[in-house]
Amino acid sequence: MSCLNSANDECLSLLPVYCFDPRDYGKSSSGFDKTGPFRAQFLIESVSELRKNLEARGSNLVVRVGKPEAVLVELAKEIGADAIYAHREVSHDEVKAEGKIENAMKEEGVEVNYFWGSTLYHLDDLPFKVEDLPSNYGAFKDKVQKLEIRKTIAALDQLKSLPSRGDVQLGDIPSLLDLGINPSARTSQEGKPTxxxxxxxxxxRLKSFAADCQARLTKGGNQKGGNNSVFGANFSCKISPWLAMGSISPRSMFDELKKTISTPSTPRNGSGDTGLNWLMYELQWRDFFRFITKKYSSAKTQVEAGPATACTGALA
Structure with missing residues (x-):
């Protein structure tokens, strides 16, 4: 949330933007769908609610189907934007897209401000440089498990208004058909939980998970394994899709569960005995993969290939 808060604090007006990048859809070189119908529908629903939440705070969301480096330049010209605020990403395709955006904005004299998010531990708090990141999880965990986790930044109740300059149309949120995806493909699993x-x-889901953890700890129930356990593999299917989409942050999850569990403790290993321990275990693994991806996607020897991914940004 520091990205949005900073943009709101530093600018006179704010134009939140989400781009559905057409390069994310269709078939890959291997013949597989780049984005399947279930994930695409999940994304559409997430963007729809993001627009509603921004509208409730006095703002709104501009939605476009197009390449971010082209869409954002066009919008920046239209409203006379001074800067773009966005979160950094880590994979090769996303880093490549960010480079294209920076180059396009540099030609227009628009400043690009990137912020770090999407991990439990902040990049700047790591006790080593990214290029020195351990290549195995055990060594990574030993180095980071005593780090202090930054507090969650509260969401703003009110945002700056949209720019008065330019007659920017908000745009419609695309359907599956608009993205080139056959809606009937979703009926193959009809009747299954969605x-x-x-x-x-x-x-x-987070509140439900936290309540389940507290109830099991209070009753002294089995906390390891089993198909009905709230821990272990069953944890991931409860939370991870929203975490991956950015609908919720790792630190907000940690804070919520820490408030719910009566006697949380920092995990010493992956088999902790509270929901908070399991959450830490899962999020530390997730952090490791994101940081290791950044380490190698940032390498100068990285081979350039593949499409750019969707990009969110705010013009100010």
């Missing part, structure tokens, strides 16, 4: 995208569902 996941609804968006922050509201993410928070509801």
């Amino acid at each position: 996941m609804v995208g968006g922050e509201t569902e993410a928070l509801n």
Whole structure:
């Protein structure tokens, strides 16, 4: 949230933007769908709720289907933007897209401000440089498990208004057909539980998970293994899709569970005896993979290939 808060604090007006990059859809070189119908629908629902949440705070969301480096330049010209605020990503395709955006904005004299998010531990707090990141999880965990986790930044109740200059149309949120995806493909699993995208569902699931953890600890029930356990593999299917989509952050998850569990303790290994321990275990693994991806996607020897991914940004 530091990205949005900073943009709101430093600018006179704010134009939140989400781009559905067409390069994310269709078939890959291997013949597989780049984005399947279930993930695409989940994303559409997430963006729809993001627009509603921004609208409730006095703002709104501009939605476009197009390449971010082209869409953002066009919008920046239209409103006379001075800067772009966005979160850094880590994979090769996303880093490549960020480079294209920076180059395009540099030609227009628009400043690009990137912020770090999406991990439990902040990049700047790591006790080593990214290029010195341990190549195995055990060594990584030993170095980071005593780090202090930054507090969650509260969401703003009110945002700056949209720019008065330019007649920017908000744009429609695309359907599956608009993205070139056959909606009938989703009927193949009809009758099975579906996941609804968006922050509201993410928070509801987190609260439910936290309550289950507390109930099991209070009753002294089995906390390891088993198909009905709230820990272990069953944890991931409850939370990870919303975490991956950015509907909820790792630190907000940690804070919520820490408030719920009556006697949380920092995990010493992956088999902790509280929901907070399991959460830490899962999020530390997730951090390791994101940081190791950044380490190698940032390498100068990285071979350039593949499409750019969708990009969110705010113009100010």
